[in-house]
Amino acid sequence: MTAVDERPPAEVGRGRLRKEDRRLITGRSRYTDNLSVPGMLHLAMVRSPLAHAKITSIDVSEAKGAPGVVAVYTGADLADVGALPCAWPLTAEDKVPEYKPVAAEEVNFAGEIVAVVVARSAAAARDASEGVDVEYDDLPVVLDLETAAAGGPYVHEDFGTNVSTHWVYDSAEHGTGGNVEEEIDKARADGIVLQRTFRQQRLIPAFMEPRSLLVDPTGEQYVFWSATQVPHFLRIFVALATGTPESKVRVIAPDVGGGFGGKLQVTPEEFVTFAIAKRLGKPVKYTETRSESLQVAHHGRDQVQRLTLAATKEGKVTALHVDLLANMGAYMGIVGPAIPILGANMFNGIYKFNAYRFETTNVFTNTVRTDAYRGAGRPEATFAIERLMNDLAAELEMDPLEVRAKNWIEASEFPFRTVGGMTYDSGDYAAATDKAKELFGYDALRAEQAERRARKDPVQLGIGVSTYTEACGLAPSRVLGNLNYLAGGWEHAQVRMLPTGKVEVVAGTSPHGQGHETTVSQIVADKLGIPFEDIEVLHGDTQVSQRGLDTYGSRSLVVGGMAVLKAAEKVIEKAKPIAAHMLEANPDDLEFSGGQFRVKGTDQGKALAEIAFATLQAHDLPDGVEPNLDSSAAYDPVDWSFPHGTHLAAIEVDTETGQVSIRKYVAVDDVGNVVNPLIVEGQVHGGLAQGIAQALFEEAVYDDNGTLTTGSFVDYLVPSAADLIDFVTDRTTTPALTNDLGAKGVGEAGAIASTPAIVNGVLDALRPLGVTDIVMPCSPMRVWKAIHGATAPT
Ligand code: MCN
Secondary structure, three states, rough: OEEEEOOOOOOOOOOOOOOHHHHHHOOOOOOOOHHHOOOOOOEEEEEOOOOOEEEEEOHHHHHHHHEEEEEEEEOOOOOOOOOOOOOOOOOOOOOOOOOOOOOOOEEOOOOOEEEEEOOOOHHHHHHOOOOEEEEEEEEOOOOOHHHHOOOOOOOOOHHOOHHHEEEEEEEEHOOEEOHHEEEEEEEHHHHEEEEEEEEEEEEEEOOOOOOOOEEEEEOOOOOEOOOOOHHHHHHHHHHHOOOOOHHEEEEEOOOOOOOOOOOOOOHHHHHHHHHHHHHOOOOOEEEOOHHHHEEEEEOOEEEEEEEEEEOOOOOOOOEEEEEEEEEOOOOOOOOOHHHHHHHOOOOOOEEEEOOEEEEEEEHHHHHEOOOOOOOOOHHHHHHHHHHHHHHOOOHHHHHHHHHHHHHHHOHHHHEOOOOOOOOEEOOOOOHHHHHHHHHHOHHHHHHHHHHHHHOOOEEEEEEEEEEEOOOEOOOOOHHHHHOOOOOOOOEEEEEEEEEOEEEEEEEOOOOOOHHHHHHHHHHHHHOOOOOOOHHEOOEEOOOOOOOOOOOOOOOHHHHHHHHHHHHHHHHHHHHHHHHHHHOOOOOOHHEEEOOOEEEEOOOOOEEEHHHHHHHHHHHOOOOOOOOOEEEEEOOOOOEEEEEEEEEEEEEEEEEOOOOEEEEEEEEEEEEEEEOOHHHHHHHHHHHHHHHHHHOOOOOOOOOOOOOOOOOOOOOOOOOHHHHOOEEEEEEEOOOOOOOOEEEEEOOOOOHHHHHHHHHHHHHHHHHOOOOOOOOOOOOHHHHHHHHHOOOOOO
């Protein structure tokens, strides 16, 4: 008999350093490009330099004869490979163009693959690719969203339109609110109506590790290493596209160096690499260059938001009408068409309105496809409503936080069904705002602002305000089905108690920088009372993690973590009859804590480790009990989770040069209960950097011919640490009521709140100079032009 120990200190809530950092920061990581297999061949892609053209001929003879070249394939040679999938068209009637991995007749964006060279080295493949001679007949290019939506030229001539779909949510039809037109008419007669058009510029996810692939077909299975966020999706789709039994395909996502949604994609390169390895029966590798990564890995955002907000003269918002144009690019991404509707229910932000109407027109252009980028739909929605709230405050000459407080959902009103059709379970917007104001020194900074305005200081101070909420963890599966999504929202996990008392956890989600090995270990350590160090988390290999729906939408904790928790609970349930048998006690008399079953009211107990060893021996198990302590669980979330927060930015604008500097940034986020505060803080920091980058630095730009002119990090301005400041971060805690962890997702929060905080700050500095609008990113040139009244900012 083992004496019962004290319960070890709680792991959940502890700011542990990430266990994966041991390998990630000491050069022992396993990125795909670090891997090699004997006899491996290499690919180079020949890409179209034109954005829209008919392919009239391809001559591969020179490339075929080049040193080291094994084969060259065109679209005709790979015609049997299936088209790329779109898993989320908005309706069954959406126009979804066929996207073959290698174009055979027509190219629709610059960078589309037209031929593939296979050689004994990557350098030989690249050199030989220059020898592929492709002749094109130019077709007219359409790049501008408004032009594309209004008519021709058409990206896909056979559709006779560039519009893929028009999708509407109306609160009057869904019973979540009144009629928008009526409310707007009322406000026109006796209130305030704001009409605005905001542009969400095109962004590039710009992950650090370019996408890399390696397929080894030489064993019993096709082993496919890919720097992907979605190994389980990839396995299914590549099996279908190449006519390979799914059971013969093993996808491994080893260490993945960032994704930010950009690796939530099934790509032409993946289909091509797999198909060629299969055809040649040889291992094949492909690693894109940085330029290819920026040019052809999907882009994000790219929307025009036409907005009408109605309010009373006292500043109470009554209605919002959102009319979006959303750029799909030339083809549909895996979830690209649904990005607008991931924001559709969030344009009302944290506020109560009477009426709401959202419509999106999804439009094709001759550009690379758009898809998920950190926040996917929710940063766009938050930007729109938070800009509008500031404009309303300016109209009323009211403090922007006061206008927000007039309209937000009070803590006492949760759960609250919004006009957008979501049910927010919990939150306290006033508490987060109060904390942010205090940390920021709001009143003192407002006083300084007034003083600088009065003395016409050339460096003006702006106070940027943004509140937000967002929806994490796509849920539940039934609702996703109603929204026409091909997959569900569940997640799967397995917890295996090993005979030596150690634990293996198999997660269906896989990280690409989020520290899951650490946080999953913390959850299991507390649940099973096993030391953190004794827990191994396995993921990202479809042979090991056989089921899963992967990582995106800040779902890994609120959905994946719950699957882990449920599997761990099942281990305890499974161990209980064995413990009772070993203790010669009635199972009802046992309680479990600190890794031990003990007989209530006694010091008699059995540790899980002992029970696990007893299952190895199986010499004396109760009848009908399985000899193992392994359990699996699939968890389908009951609803989304809704983190929220208030971000404040002190922005200095040099009115003589247009230079914008961030002086102070305070982020108070409420992500419910926290598993690891250090990881949460890191997630917020990373998100802030990307959200600030949208406001100030980043923009993917095409020239008039559809050539990407921001195809390197010289032109595409990803900020470095030197461009940012020390952020002040803090939290409030209102536990989620939709999952047993009480947690809300954090992976996208920083990127959602920060863009409007910065732009509102820039405009707050410039409003006295008559500047009321500015196009992102707020570069010095744009700011200077806005101040000096030069031609409209471009
Ligand atoms: N966490 C926590 N307590 C909470 C919420 C989260 O301790 N209340 C922890 C989680 O356990 C996990 C991390 O924070 O270790 C992030 O959790 P979650 O919010 O569930 O997000 P995911 O793990 O599902 O990651 C996806 C999310 C998204 S959608 C993008 S985009 C993004 C992001 O994560 N891309 C990233 N963060 C990233 N971080 C890095 N380094 N690289 C990326 O590509």
